[in-house]
Amino acid sequence: MxxxxxxxxxxxxxxxxxxxxxxxxxxxYSPYAVAEHAAALLLTSVRRIHKAYNRTREFNFSLSGLTGFDLHGKTVGVVGTGKIGRIFIDICRGFGMKVIAYDAYPAKDSGIEYVTLDELFEKSDIISLHCPLTDDTRHMINADAIEKMKKGVVILNTSRGALIDTEALLEGIKARKVGAACLDVYEEEADIFFEDRSGHILNDELLSRLISMPNVIVTSHQAFLxxxxxxxxxxxxxxxxxxxxxxxxxxxxxxxxxxxxxxxxxxxxxxxxx
The missing domain is CATH 3.40.50.720 (NAD(P)-binding Rossmann-like Domain)
Structure with missing residues (x-):
C-alpha cells in the first residue's frame, strides 16, 4: 500500500x-489552517500589510501606495466547496462579502449559491481556488479565463500550483487585468520549495518574475503548517x-x-x- x-x-x-x-x-488534516492562510493572504494583499511592515522597519511611515479596499460588499468566487472551501466561505461571509461558488459536485443543502465557472469569472472581485488538481482542472486559470474576469481581480491559490497557467497569470498582471495574486503554491515548485535558496540564483524565470512584482505575494506551500x-x-x-x-x-x-x-x-x- x-x-x-x-x-x-x-x-x-x-x-x-x-x-x-x-x-x-x-x-x-486541517481545513481551518489552509482556509485561514488564504484569508491571511487576501488581507495582506488588499491592505498592503506586507509593504507597510517592510517600511516601518526602516522608520518609513509614509502612507503613499498603501491604499487598499474594503472586503465588505465585494463578491468572492470560490472554486471548490469541500471542507476547506466551505470554511473559507464562512470566513468571507464574516467580512460581509457576497459568495458565489463553482464545484463539479455541488454540496447539497449547503446554502451556497452555485454558478457556472464562466459566471464566477465574470462576477467575482476575488477568486479563491480550493479544488484538487485533475486533468480537467489543470490550468483552469488560463488566458481565456483571465480575459473573462473583472479588471483588477484578486486571485488566491492555496490548493495546487498547476491550477494556474503561470505564464498567462504573468501576462494578466502585466496587462493590469489581474490586480493581485496571492499564491501559496506554484506549478513548478517541486525542486524549489521547502529549501533555503537565499544564497543562490533562482533558475526559475517565471517564479522570479512573479516574486519581483509588487502586487504578488508568494508563500512556500505553508498554508497547512x-x-x-x-x-x-x-x-x-x-x-x-x-x-x-x-x-x-x-x-x-x-x-x-x-x-x-x-x-x-x-x-x-x-x-x-x-
Missing amino acids: IALRCAGYNNVDVEHAYGKLHVVHVPA TEEALNNIAETTVNNIRSFFDKEGICDNELCYRCGNIEHCKKERKERCF
Whole structure:
C-alpha cells in the first residue's frame, strides 16, 4: 500500500494503481489552517500589510501606495466547496462579502449559491481556488479565463500550483487585468520549495518574475503548517494503516478507481475495492 500524508493525490496515478496498490490519504488534516492562510493572504494583499511592515522597519511611515479596499460588499468566487472551501466561505461571509461558488459536485443543502465557472469569472472581485488538481482542472486559470474576469481581480491559490497557467497569470498582471495574486503554491515548485535558496540564483524565470512584482505575494506551500495540522497528519496516517490491516481491512480514506469516480467510491464503499 501507499500511505500519503497529504490530501492531494495528483502525484499518484490512482487509475494505474487500481488492482495493484492500495492508496490512502489524509483528506482533511486541517481545513481551518489552509482556509485561514488564504484569508491571511487576501488581507495582506488588499491592505498592503506586507509593504507597510517592510517600511516601518526602516522608520518609513509614509502612507503613499498603501491604499487598499474594503472586503465588505465585494463578491468572492470560490472554486471548490469541500471542507476547506466551505470554511473559507464562512470566513468571507464574516467580512460581509457576497459568495458565489463553482464545484463539479455541488454540496447539497449547503446554502451556497452555485454558478457556472464562466459566471464566477465574470462576477467575482476575488477568486479563491480550493479544488484538487485533475486533468480537467489543470490550468483552469488560463488566458481565456483571465480575459473573462473583472479588471483588477484578486486571485488566491492555496490548493495546487498547476491550477494556474503561470505564464498567462504573468501576462494578466502585466496587462493590469489581474490586480493581485496571492499564491501559496506554484506549478513548478517541486525542486524549489521547502529549501533555503537565499544564497543562490533562482533558475526559475517565471517564479522570479512573479516574486519581483509588487502586487504578488508568494508563500512556500505553508498554508497547512500549524501544530494542529501536523498532529492530525500523523494521527490520520497511522489510523489509515491500522484500518487497512485490521480484520475488516476497510479504510475510509482509500483512493480507489474501481468505479471511475474516487469521491463516489469513498461514499459507497462497504468492502475492500480489490
